[in-house]
Amino acid sequence: MLIHVDRESRTPLYLQIKNQIRDMIFSGVLSPGFRLPPERKLAETLNVNRSTVLNAYHELKADRLIESRVGCGTVVLEPHSAARGQNAPFACPEPIHWRQFFSVTSSRQQNPLLQDLMQLLHRREDVISFSLGIPAVELYPISVFQDIQSEILKKHGQATLSFLPTEGYYPLRESISRFMRKSGAAVSPEEILVLSGSQQGIDLAARTLIDPGDVILAEEPSFFCAVQVFRSAGARVIGVPIDENGMRTDLLESFLARYKPKFIYTIPNFQNPSGTVMSPERRRQMLNLAYSYRTPILEDDAYGELRYEGQPVTSLKALDQHGYVIYLSTFSKTLSPGVRIGWLAAARPVIRQIVMAKQLNDIHTNSLAQFVLDGFLRRGLFEQHLQMIRQEYVKRRNMMMDALQKSMLPGVCWNVPEGGLYLWCRLPERIDKSTVLLMRAIDQGVTFVPGEAFYLEEQGCNHIRLNFALQPKGVIEEGVKRLVKALRETLVSTESLEKEIKAQTNPLF
Ligand SMILES: Cc1ncc(COP(=O)(O)O)c(C=O)c1O
Structure with a gap:
């Protein structure tokens, strides 16, 4: 045989x-x-x-x-x-x-950690989530949406439930164009493509630009769902280090020269996960390098509107005079993730090409949602909503930082982000796998995203990402209490393990 x-x-x-x-x-x-x-x-x-x-x-x-x-x-x-x-x-x-x-590509797409976290939160209502990357659910503008929706259905009737052009509902493209112009990006409605969430934009950009074997440069750490999309399109993703001013543009030139990437992927505002903002100087340097090396930039601005302190920094798209930047943003972090509307702004040839990919993907984004969102923007309600959530989220950020501070955990530190949704915490070096801490945290009834999820190589294991905006006051404090308990337990167990190892390795004579 x-x-x-x-x-x-x-x-x-x-x-x-x-x-x-x-x-x-x-x-x-x-x-x-x-x-x-x-x-x-x-x-x-x-x-x-x-x-x-x-x-x-x-x-x-x-x-x-x-x-x-x-x-x-x-x-x-x-x-x-x-x-x-x-x-x-x-x-x-x-x-x-x-x-x-299953295809090789689909096997590359697995993210069991994320799936497990989502399932856990559906199964166990007692668990406090600091892990999901979404805004506070109790602040979704439910009643306003209800009013606008019934008005829109009456006014526009069948059109709201019919097919739309793949590019999106034209009045919504106009509204988004007006919105972008306010922050200095002169983008016409024709240069805007409405998306079913900005994750779709990442995917469509990858399908349109990436050939197997291409290199993509991204901040290290970076948003893992984007990295996975690039990898499943056959790209090699190379990490460029960051510091408190975003991607290290002093290192970027050598990466561009060495790897000749297809594009640079960056999250310049309140980066996911680190919360850093790329400084204006670095934005200029990045653009100049992109021009010199003829390399497009995919600017992912999911969090730009969530600024609580400090001055807004002009987007790469607004600074770009030569059509090198493909800009992405979303209403998921400001309004609600379930509205599933994001947008992409780029030069017309790029829009034309990406529209073809979207046509094959979902034909167009949900019609009714586009009509309602346009109504929301045209009535000036989005600006009002932004003001309200900014005031609330900065309070929640401070509450979480206070709660962590009070816990007096030695060796734990975090950034103070001027916006966004996340605290990026560094734990003592002894925590060499934050997934182990996560298991203890789940036992205590709280979740976070372990740092290693955001790194391209085996790094970041002593970091965790906490969403400070998702939970209301009392719950933040209770969640931090549970987290601190899990952390203390882990520290004690690693300490006793260290002692045990030391005892075992003591010379016998
Ligand atoms: C940086 C970044 N880009 C894009 C997305 C995707 O957002 P959505 O598809 O909900 O618009 C997220 C969500 O976490 C994100 O953090």
């Missing part, structure tokens, strides 16, 4: 063994009654674990292709009777192993 195992293959070893034995049974190479080698022997022959062969045999037994007989070992069964249930009206097919069918 000749079996070959390929250790480079994405198919697990046990499945390779199972499939080859199955094929030999169906092709008649192994006839009914044939005795398969004992598990241990086959494992030795193939140089695999015994459990691998056990799993393969287990699956073959479940498919009724083999069975164990006392005194005979494991024997092959008649494939027809095995493949067909006695009373079953249809042939009983092979159980399908979906993992074998």
Whole structure:
């Protein structure tokens, strides 16, 4: 019985063994009654674990292709009777192993940590989330949306539930264009594409610009969902270090010269996760470098409107005079994530190309949501809403910082962001895996996003990202209390572990 195992293959070893034995049974190479080698022997022959062969045999037994007989070992069964249930009206097919069918690209998209966190929050209402990247739910403008929606449905009738051009509802593109002009970006409605959230913009930009093997430069740390999109499009993502003024443009030139990237991805305002803002000088330097090296910039401005202190900094899009910047923003962080509307602003040839990708993706963004949002913007309600949430979020930021300060945890420090949603906390070096801390935190009933999620390489393990805006006053304090408890427990356990290791490594003589 000749079996070959390929250790480079994405198919697990046990499945390779199972499939080859199955094929030999169906092709008649192994006839009914044939005795398969004992598990241990086959494992030795193939140089695999015994459990691998056990799993393969287990699956073959479940498919009724083999069975164990006392005194005979494991024997092959008649494939027809095995493949067909006695009373079953249809042939009983092979159980399908979906993992074998998933594309290489889709396997690159997995983010189990994020999925687990989302599921956990749906399952356990007692858990306080500092992890989700969304605004405060109790501040969503529900009643205003209700009023606008019924007015819009009456006024525009069927149009609100009909198809729209892929580019978006033209009046909404006008409203967004007016909004952008206020902060200095002279973008016409034709240069705006309405998106189903800015994540879609990241994906469409990747599909439109990236060829397999391209390099993308991004801040390190950076927004992991963007990094994953670039990787699944076949790009290599290279991290450029940041400091308190955003991406280190003093290092950027050497990265541009060395890697010749397809584009630079940057979150210049209240960066996710670090909360840093790229200084005006660095923005100019980045643009000049982009011009010199003919490299486009994907500017992701998800958080720009959430400024609580200090002066706004002009966007790269507004500074750019030569059409190098593709700008992305969203209403997810200001209004609500469920409205699922974002936008992309770029030169017309870019819009035309990306529109083709969007057409294949979702034809257009939800019509009713676009009508209602346009009504909200035209009535000047968005500005009012922004003022209200800015006042509230700065209070929540201060509350969270106070609560952390009061806990007096040695070795824990954090940034003081002038805006955005996140505190980026550094924990003592001894916490070398914040995912371990997360498990303890979940036991205590609180969540955060572990720092390592944002790094391209194995780094950032002693960082955590906390959303300070999501929870109201009392809940912030309770959440921090739970977090501090989990942190103390982790510190104590690492300390006792260190002592144990030291005791064990003490010289005996
Ligand atoms: C930097 C950044 N860009 C884009 C997004 C995606 O936002 P949405 O698709 O909800 O507009 C997020 C969400 O967390 C983000 O942090």
